Amino acid sequence: MTTATLKSTFSLGTLLLPVALVWLQNTAVSGADLPRPRPSNKLIVSPDGPRDGGDFGPQTPGTKTSGLQEAFNAAKELGMDLEISGGNWTEGKTPAVVYHLHETLHIPWMQNARVDCGHAVINYTPKTGDAIVFDSQMSCYYRFGLIVSQSDGAVVRIAPSTAGPDNFRVVTSCEIVFNAIVGGGGAWPGGEPHNSELDQNRRWIGIGLWLDGSQGSIDANKITVVETVGCGTGLKLSGAVSRNTIDEVNIHLCQDHLLIGSKEDLVPVDNRISAFLDCQGIKTATGASVFGSRNLLTLSTRPFPHGADLLLGEKAEKNVILFQSPARIADHSSEGANYLLGVPPTALKNSN
Numbered sequence: 577m578t579t580a581t582l583k584s585t586f587s588l589g590t591l592l593l594p595v596a597l598v599w600l601q602n603t604a605v606s607g608a609d610l611p612r613p614r615p616s617n618k619l620i621v622s623p624d625g626p627r628d629g630g631d632f633g634p635q636t637p638g639t640k641t642s643g644l645q646e647a648f649n650a651a652k653e654l655g656m657d658l659e660i661s662g663g664n665w666t667e668g669k670t671p672a673v674v675y676h677l678h679e680t681l682h683i684p685w686m687q688n689a690r691v692d693c694g695h696a697v698i699n700y701t702p703k704t705g706d707a708i709v710f711d712s713q714m715s716c717y718y719r720f721g722l723i724v725s726q727s728d729g730a731v732v733r734i735a736p737s738t739a740g741p742d743n744f745r746v747v748t749s750c751e752i753v754f755n756a757i758v759g760g761g762g763a764w765p766g767g768e769p770h771n772s773e774l775d776q777n778r779r780w781i782g783i784g785l786w787l788d789g790s791q792g793s794i795d796a797n798k799i800t801v802v803e804t805v806g807c808g809t810g811l812k813l814s815g816a817v818s819r820n821t822i823d824e825v826n827i828h829l830c831q832d833h834l835l836i837g838s839k840e841d842l843v844p845v846d847n848r849i850s851a852f853l854d855c856q857g858i859k860t861a862t863g864a865s866v867f868g869s870r871n872l873l874t875l876s877t878r879p880f881p882h883g884a885d886l887l888l889g890e891k892a893e894k895n896v897i898l899f900q901s902p903a904r905i906a907d908h909s910s911e912g913a914n915y916l917l918g919v920p921p922t923a924l925k926n927s928n
Contacts, residue, residue, distance in 0.1 A: 618657040621647045623673045623696075630661065634675065642675035644698070645682065651691075652684045662694020662721055672697055680705050685712035685740025695721035695755055706730040712740035712792060716750045724758040730783040731757045731807070736792030745792025753800045757784045759807030765829060765856055774857050780831040781808045789815030789843070796820065805829045811851070813837065813844040813868070824851035831858065837867035842891055844868035853885070854878040862887065863903075866914075869893050876900040888914055 625633020632643035651658040665672040673696040700707030706729040725731040736745045761780035784804040793816040800823045804810045810827035812835045827833045833853040837844045855861030862883035877885045884906035893913040
C-alpha cells in the first residue's frame with residue numbers, strides 16, 4: 577500500500593466516524609432489551625434465611641430443621657436443585673455456619689437431583705432417632721459438610737422405602753459425599769473439646785453411616801466419607817446392599833468400626849470398600865466384621881488392644897481383603913473360603 581493510499585484511507589475513515597457514531601446513537605438498544613442471564617434452577621438455604629435473602633433457613637416460619645426440610649420438600653415439588661450455604665470459620669473471629677435439627681431430616685425420593693452443601697454443620701440435637709434419612713434416589717448427587725449427632729440412632733441412614741423413581745424402592749446410580757460424620761460419642765477422646773486423653777468409660781453410641789437395605793435395595797452407588805468419628809458403629813451395611821463403592825478415608829474413635837451384615841444377615845454382597853480404621857486405644861473396640869460374600873475390602877488399621885482388626889463370620893465366603901498394615905484376624909469361616917492378602921504370619925487366625 578502506497579503512502580497516498582494510506583492517506584486516502586485515513587481521510588475516509590475520519591469522515592465516516594461521525595456518521596457511524598450518529599447511527600449507533602440512533603439505533604442503541606436499551607438496557608431492558610439486552611439479553612439477561614437465565615436464573616439457575618436451584619433453591620438456596622442460607623445461614624439466616626429467608627431474612628438474609630435465601631429461600632429457606634433458620635428463620636423459615638415454624639421450622640424444626642432450620643429450613644432444611646422445607647427446602648428439600650420444595651426442591652422436590654418444583655423440580656429444582658438445592659444449595660445449602662456454608663461459610664469459612666475461624667475460631668474467635670468468624671462464626672461457624674450451623675443448621676440445627678430438632679427432628680429427623682427426611683430427604684424425599686428424588687431423580688436427577690443435585691444438592692450442594694458448603695462445609696456447614698448440620699447438628700441433630702435430640703438424644704434418640706436418626707439425624708438424616710434418605711428415601712429412594714436415582715441418578716442424584718449429594719455433597720454435605722459436617723453432620724453431627726448426639727443421638728443413639730444413625731447420623732445418616734440411607735433407607736429406600738418409598739416407591740419413587742421408576743416405581744422402584746431403590747437408591748442407585750448416585751454419588752454421595754460427606755466431609756465428616758460425628759456420632760454420639762463425640763469427636764474428642766476425653767469427651768470434651770481439646771481433651772485428647774482417652775476416657776475408657778465413655779460410651780461410643782450411634783451409627784455413623786448406615787446403608788439399610790431392609791425395604792429396598794441400595795445398589796451401584798459411590799459414597800465418600802472423609803471422616804467418621806465417635807460412633808458405636810462407624811459404617812454398617814445391612815440387607816440388600818450391593819455393588820457400591822465406598823471410600824471411608826478415616827473411621828476412628830468408634831466401638832465397632834465396620835460391619836458388613838451379621839450372623840443373621842448374609843445379604844450384603846459385591847461391595848468395594850476402602851477404609852482406615854483406628855480405635856485410638858478403646859480397649860473393647862473391633863475393626864471390620866464381615867458376614868456377607870464377594871466383597872472387596874482394602875483396609876489399613878492401627879493396633880486394636882483386644883478386638884480383632886478383622887472378623888470373618890462362619891458363612892462369609894469369596895471376600896477378598898487386602899491389608900496394608902499388620903492385622904489380628906478372627907477367622908470363623910471355612911478354610912480357604914476367603915482371600916486374605918498382605919496378612920502377616922503373626923496374625924491370630926481363628927481367635928475369639
